[in-house]
Amino acid sequence: MALPALSLSLQFGRFKDVERHRAALPRHRVTRWIRHALDIDGEITVRIVDAEEGQRLNREFRGKDYATNVLTFDYAQSPIVMADLVLCAPVVAREAKENRKTLADHYAHLLVHGTLHAQGWDHETSEADADEMEAYEIDILAEMGIRSPYGK
Template sequence: MTRTTGSAGLSCTVVVLDRAWRRALPGVERRVRRAARAAFAGSRRTARSSVVIALADDARVRTLNARDRRKDKPTNVLSYPSGEKAFLGDIILARQTVWREAREQGKAAADHLTHLVVHGTLHLLGYDHETGEADARRMEALERRILTKLGIADPYS
């Protein structure tokens, strides 16, 4: 587990529940923290906040997805907003699903992971793509801007 505070005012704790993340992507914790901080900065939040990001496997995420969303399958990312300002909440990612999706979409796994961390962080900040077309367009546009600043191509093109 690593914990650092970024210049954007976001403290990010990364918990590695599946060690294969480190083998598959050396420096994964640094990449995850950078993506979360970029999303926080891109949202223009100024109050100091924190987030916990867990890097798990498909089995763990499938269990949570079945319990919390009634979908008995793994998903790439789950976000659990806390409802507090100082602690935004938790994000959990499923390694096998993230890698499979990256292969299927012809993307670098590191770039796909970065996008999903940005996406999950924006959910914790109150953005939601499932509440309507206008909200989805707003969230996707913000994701694109943040990812461009990180040197990552538009994930929706």
């Protein structure tokens, strides 16, 4: 089965250690990770930011005054998925280290997670929805040879 098409814009802010994050996110891998999570074709911008920008966006758009790992801004789910995924590099790096995962594997998980959000998946609506989304993430990552981010 062919994967959906993806038009990808990959952007990096200016921050300390940006080259480490660029190395973990080569365009072909980011494209692969997102395409595996898409149900239909998509136009997605991925932006890697510092803690300041991540916190500002989270505060402005979610009312939460801290930097989070990934923010999803979805604009359309039909006839194509259109979204921006904003990942906060320092948070992603810290979480990867705490969970003993490679930086690339953690980015893969968060890009899959954000792409699912862009298609209407929501883990905050109920425990059943969270369990379903988590199981789907595990399956998508397993297709690409990436172990479960949930230790299952």
